[in-house]
Amino acid sequence: MPSSISYRNQTSFDPPIGIYMGRGASHSWLWFVEILDRMGFYHVHFVDEKDILSGGLEPINVLLMSGGDTFAIAEGLGAEGSDQLRRFIEGGGVYIGTCAGAYLPLRSSMDFLNQFNFINVKISNISRRLSESERYSFKRFACSPYGCDFVFHVVREDVLLEMVNGYQKDGKKEIIAPLYGGPSMLPSEDIEPIATYKGFTRKTKFFVKEELAEKTLIGNIAVAKKSMGKGHLFIFGPHFEHPHYPACNLFLTELIRKNQNGRPHTTQKDFSGNPIKGEVVRELLKDLKRELSNARIITSGMSDFSVRWLIGNKYYEPEKFRVFLEAIWNRLKYLESGKEVDFDLKDPTEIFSQLKGMTHLLRQMKKGIDRGEATHGLAEDLFLNLKQVTSDFLAIYFRTKRMESIRAQA
Amino acid sequence: MEYLSTNKIAIVDLTNSKVSDQELDKELVKEKIGGAGITTALYEEYQKEDPVILGTGLLTGTLVPASALSIITAKSPLTGKVCHAPITLYAGIELKYSGFDYVVIKGNSSKPVYLWIHDGIADLKEANEIWGKDVWESTDFIRELMGDPLIQILGIGKGGESGSDFGQVCINYWASGDRWGFGKLFGQKKLKLVALRGMSLLEIADPEEFVRECKELLSTIKKGSFAGKKGIGELSAALGEDIRKWLEPIVHRHLSCFNTSFPTNTFVFLDEEPKRLKETDKEEPGFLITDLYGLLGFKKLGLSASDTCALLRESAKYGMDAVAVAELSQKAGKKKPDEIKKTLSGLKGALESLGKGKFSPWCPSFNLSTDEWERRQAVAYLFGIHPIFALMSPELSEEKLIELANLGTGLAFTAETLDKVIADILK
Incomplete structure (x- = not known):
């Protein structure tokens, strides 16, 4: 994975990119808008669940799925939406999911989510991994219901990540990224880790004692890749698209730029020509x-x-x-x-x-x-x-x- | 005009209900600086259409201490001269933030209207629902309608609507420095109010140096002679008419205009027991005194502080110049609050306290000569500095303001430019 990321050639290389803004999406898809605009990616489509169900992924090479309510996204897309997503990726598309968009393709037995199951990986921030007293400490905050369990969040804001498997950013192996409830994944043969949680910074806000935060996050996988057919899924626990983190933004756009091999670039113009x-x-x-x-x-x-x-x-x-x-x-x-x-x-x-x-x-x-x-x-x-x-x-x-x-x- | 400016002038033609805008010519700024210099030029340009000009100072709404001022320029129905009235509190800066440096309001509407200026858009809207309402009711109506309590209102009450010479353009709920009867002009134009709100940003030519200079100046000003003093009572003391003890029992708190280190306004309790410990259940517990001479005028009638402030409140609701109400009541021998309140409708007479120059006598002279006072007011009205604070703070010198104007705009104003513009507007 090349490490140098620059603005060069960004405008001449403009793959069609879809940003999901439909059911379940919160406001963080606007962060993707911000960085694409800043980096000179102008071939942008906005898709909701209805678009996806009616072939709206056809003209795009990359789908960006940001934060929000994973269950609502899954329910909106349903089995048919899941099939569309699978076809898109296997046909060479790139799926980039952050936070809720990262949970969506992970293996799950929950209604609606179980229609996806693209990635066989377990997460460390689920309540069944906690002791009874630890579970109690989350009862009222920093957690989202997940059947009999709940997904919990130990910190907010900055976390320190270590890039692994040859991935790096400007020759550096460490990167700081913002975490707002995204997953912490356990090692699995189904994924290639890109970055792991390494530590905290002065800007980290702890919801629990630091020891529990360390136990939940440190050493686990923050960013991972899975290949499916001709395409790839990139799963981000932290919000690499947050516009206040330029190093993360550059890493993300570099991923987009370097993973365009499986799907032919559309040459169709997406403007009317009659302004x-x-x-x-x-x-x-x-x-x-x-x-x-x-x-x-x-x-x-x-x-x-x-x-x-x-x-x-x-x-x-x-x-x-x-x-x-x-x-x-x-x-x-x-x-x-x-x-x-x-x-x-x-x-x-x-x-x-x-x-x-x-x-x-x-x-x-x-x-x-x-x-x-x-x-x-x-x-x-x-x-x-x-x-x-x-x-x-x-x-x-x-x-x-x-x-x-x-x-x-x- | 690129810096410290929205670069826009709104031209509002009430006769045919049309609004247009034009760019602010940098050459005009170089020649006239801003504030009263440019409102005077705009008045002359449109004088055949009996205009009311709203204008911001060159430094209005910036980090320059006391840069709170915008102005109204028009021909006074009382004096027949082109005069300037101050727009203070937070309304002065809101004009610039709402996207216009200047607003020319010309002609007369055939039906009641109000002007809604927001984020560089000026909309004329029907005002049937608020015509006839008092100043407070109108302010509440617009703020609720538009959904933001931070909207700033320049509006008239029944005083201006009925064509009283003493009709005042009030600021939100409170009295203003309009001692020229501009409320009558609004009424004649069927213009109930101008509502202002915006979230514009201003560019600065040399931001680092500008901010550094402003901070340094503020630091110097805070060590000035008024340090630690607050409120309208202190102003009265400086004039030799100390009312602090008389007013103190009902004082609630003091309020500064935007970025002004001395609070020239004082909130008083009126309808509640001042010493009650329970937090007041009213949004504002009484009345904001913004006009020292109105206060002194009613006090001269021998009224208590509470009765005085209640009459100030009635004058503001009606949209009348309280100084005129007090003076004419005294002449008519009326000293009881109820009698005075009844004079608000149909108040007539000649005033001795009428302003004689270009600038509103709302601002005390602080024992300066007329020439000194006028020059200092001219400087304040050009750059957008609070007129009272400009007199209190020698640190805001002409040289310093020119220096800040140059840093902020990237232009090259000189003492000669300032002398020439002041001579022009005092003509």
């Missing part, structure tokens, strides 16, 4: 900005609320909603600075209508919270809307960037 120009695009973007600003302002008004909603198996706070809006906001300026935008929608005002609906939902939610009313249903609707509108916007953004990039190369 909207001039005053029309300026007005559209202004409308979009107006609604986005209104929505951001409401989420700012909710920032002090000590409220959270359990959606699936994950808790969401108002701050998480803002992460989606900021992902759009931070890229809007780029589109405003250009002369053309590849909306490629039957109705270019559709995204504006979506945003308007979202602002309405946010206002209802804010009023509901102010009045002490239940807002769980609204939060669920809002979360779905946010994922949809954000991915729709980002699709426009990446199409426009790719269009400009290809034109520049021509």
